[in-house]
Amino acid sequence: MIRDEIRPKPDERHAAEADPGFGVYVHWPFCLSKCPYCDFNSHVRGAPIDEERYLAAFKAEIAHRASLAPGRVVGSVFFGGGTPSLMRPQTVQGVIDAIAAKWRLEPDAEITLEANPTSVEAGRFRGYRAAGVNRLSIGVQALNDADLKALGRKHTVEEALAAVRLAASLFPRFTFDLIYGRPGQSEADWRAELARALDLVGDHVSLYQLTIEPDTIFERLRDAGKLKLPDEDLSLAMFAATRELTEARGLPAYEVSNHARPGGECRHNLVYWRYGEYAGVGPGAHGRIVTPKGRFAQETERHPEMWLTQVETEGHGLVENSALTREEQGDEFLLMGLRLSEGVDPRRYQKLSGRELDRDQVKSLVEDGFIERVANGRIRVTPMGAPLLDTVVADVAA
Ligand SMILES: C[S@@+](CC[C@H](N)C(=O)[O-])C[C@H]1O[C@@H](n2cnc3c(N)ncnc32)[C@H](O)[C@@H]1O
Ligand code: SF4
Numbered sequence: 001m002i003r004d005e006i007r008p009k010p011d012e013r014h015a016a017e018a019d020p021g022f023g024v025y026v027h028w029p030f031c032l033s034k035c036p037y038c039d040f041n042s043h044v045r046g047a048p049i050d051e052e053r054y055l056a057a058f059k060a061e062i063a064h065r066a067s068l069a070p071g072r073v074v075g076s077v078f079f080g081g082g083t084p085s086l087m088r089p090q091t092v093q094g095v096i097d098a099i100a101a102k103w104r105l106e107p108d109a110e111i112t113l114e115a116n117p118t119s120v121e122a123g124r125f126r127g128y129r130a131a132g133v134n135r136l137s138i139g140v141q142a143l144n145d146a147d148l149k150a151l152g153r154k155h156t157v158e159e160a161l162a163a164v165r166l167a168a169s170l171f172p173r174f175t176f177d178l179i180y181g182r183p184g185q186s187e188a189d190w191r192a193e194l195a196r197a198l199d200l201v202g203d204h205v206s207l208y209q210l211t212i213e214p215d216t217i218f219e220r221l222r223d224a225g226k227l228k229l230p231d232e233d234l235s236l237a238m239f240a241a242t243r244e245l246t247e248a249r250g251l252p253a254y255e256v257s258n259h260a261r262p263g264g265e266c267r268h269n270l271v272y273w274r275y276g277e278y279a280g281v282g283p284g285a286h287g288r289i290v291t292p293k294g295r296f297a298q299e300t301e302r303h304p305e306m307w308l309t310q311v312e313t314e315g316h317g318l319v320e321n322s323a324l325t326r327e328e329q330g331d332e333f334l335l336m337g338l339r340l341s342e343g344v345d346p347r348r349y350q351k352l353s354g355r356e357l358d359r360d361q362v363k364s365l366v367e368d369g370f371i372e373r374v375a376n377g378r379i380r381v382t383p384m385g386a387p388l389l390d391t392v393v394a395d396v397a398a
Contacts, residue, residue: 020276021075023268024065024099026058027282028084029304032118035152036217037179037210041284041302042082051091057311059098061281061300064316066102068296069279069289074103076110076268079133085115089127096132110173110267112137117163118155125163129170135266136167137206138176143193147182152217164200173264175204180238181230182210187237194242198249203264207242208257209235239383256339256386273340275333275352283307283317288332294323326354327397334393338371343380353397361395371396 030049031042066072077099079092092113099105112135113128115121125136140160142148148156155163160176167174178197180190197205212219212229221227230238243253251259255273258266271278280287284302288295300317301307307317324332330353337344346357362379365371370385370392385392 020271020274021267022069022072022103022276023076023078023271023278024062024074024103025268025278025280025282025285025287026077026079026084026095027082027280027285027300028079028087029082029283030086031081031083032086032116032154033152036221037151037213039213039216040082043304049086051088053308055091055094057308057317058095058281060311060315061317062095062098062102062279064318065279065281065287065289065298068291068298068321069277072103072277074099074105074109076271077105077112078268079111079113081114083116083121084113085121085124085128089124089131092128092133093131110135112266112268114139115163115167116155117160119159119162122159122163122166125166125170134171135173135175136171138163138167138174140164140176140197141179142182143178143196144189147185150183151179161200168200168202173204174202175206175266176200177206177208179208179210180242181235183227183229185230185238187234187241190238191241191245194245198245198251201249201251203251204258204260204266205246205251206258207246209239236383243383252341254341256381273336275329275336275348281317285317295329296321297324297328326352329353330355331393331397334397335389338379338381338389338392339386340380341374343374343378345376345378347377349397357396358398361398365392365395 027041029041029043031044034042034044077096079087084092096111111133113133114137115125116139128136138160141151141153143157143160145157164174164176178194180194194207210229212222218227222229246252246259251261253259254265255269258269260266277290278287279289280298280300283300283304285300287298289298297320298318299320301310301319311317330349333349333352334344350356362371365385366373369382370388371379372382373379381389381392
């Protein structure tokens, strides 16, 4: 919700009819080791992290972003990484307090923290709950020790299960991530693993198909012919199996890779996918802020120590803060929203971008099976179209 005095007038309004709320993303950029498939902004440091210094910098960033987006009511906070479960609970508490001091934090705001399931980190779960975190997102990734090792994970299946059980007992809501389509995995393997995983779920689970990202060890292995990845048919079969099993257990997909019981959707991620407004603080965090001058794209310095120095000298870590053109807003809206099972409303596209979707392209992409029509004239991407989303958007927005 946006306070009236700063709410753009209807004719200036670049956001659309539905108001997905305002969220705050907090990036913790450190991990104990780098997983070979991961291209997130995560860094390994040999020495301990000066958390007090980082907390002071987070506070400065929050104050700065609140000056650019005053009066917002925060509906969600998301601690992502990297590995936020390496943060001390006092640091998490300090960040939440700073957010509540600079904006109004809804009493029932969703506050999520991403956790890795090693026993050391599980030891801090109670502290996070006491600090105000009410939703834990655990990176389980696989329920098979050999595959966890191949993914470079530092935890075992036993530790992952213990972390999930502990989260279930401490937090009102929890979710966990699995990666499928792993080297050598068959559809039967995945079905068995997913069925086992679904016995453990709360109201939400994220199931990601392994993607090979640029400049990762997995990319080098694949290019050297040392990674046996599923072909397109197997990928689609695994995707279909994922839909079938999750639906049967009452957790249908609400986004390409995210499944929830009705009402259990991640409120924070819905802000992104419904093209809402959010502030991002910490190294490499992104934000989208709506002002009377339009929608601004914000991005911070990615490198942790350079971000810290910049915040300490300039009072913020932003390296980008620029108004998006209407065309860019339309493209972003599609990239985000086509992933949702509820799809996107072409009228909102028109309001944002000032032009209509290309009807002929929509028709031919529907005929070719890349997008599909859902209720009320809305459209969404199909399983076949999801990996080609950039191209789909370029076609329909042309
Ligand atoms: C920021 S990461 C992880 C948070 C936490 N550090 C962890 O590893 O559990 C968020 C999620 O993205 C998924 N992910 C990261 N890289 C991926 C890739 N190349 N393919 C598929 N999923 C990936 C993983 O499931 C991971 O849990
Ligand atoms: S997957 Fe998680 S733990 Fe592994 S490097 Fe990426 S952010 Fe760190």
